[in-house]
Amino acid sequence: MNPWHLEAVTARENVRRGISPAAMHAKKTTCKNGHPLVHGKKQRVCIICLRASQARWMKKARAENPEKYRALYKAWWAKNGKHQRKRKSTNESTPG
Numbered sequence: 637m638n639p640w641h642l643e644a645v646t647a648r649e650n651v652r653r654g655i656s657p658a659a660m661h662a663k664k665t666t667c668k669n670g671h672p673l674v675h676g677k678k679q680r681v682c683i684i685c686l687r688a689s690q691a692r693w694m695k696k697a698r699a700e701n702p703e704k705y706r707a708l709y710k711a712w713w714a715k716n717g718k719h720q721r722k723r724k725s726t727n728e729s730t731p732g
């Protein structure tokens with residue numbers, strides 16, 4: 637082996653150049669459905685697929701336990717609904 641053919645790189649770069657699952661994943665720039673990946677808190681995620689997955693989960697959860705989510709929405713509106721109505725009524729002045 638010719639030592640001049642070696643290159644000193646960081647462990648991270650060395651792994652990235654290999655064919656390990658981590659290296660294969662690091663090379664990806666799109667999800668399996670072709671959407672661009674963005675940096676999340678810990679890993680790169682596809683926002684489009686993530687939102688779709690959350691919507692599917694929420695639809696299933698609502699179908700299984702409608703009373704729970706009805707109560708949650710009612711509580712949310714009791715707490716936040718007032719502010720939204722107030723904001724709309726204050727915006728009545730028109731210039732001219």
Ligand SMILES: [Zn+2]
Binds near residue numbers: 667670671683684686
């Ligand atoms: Zn996607």
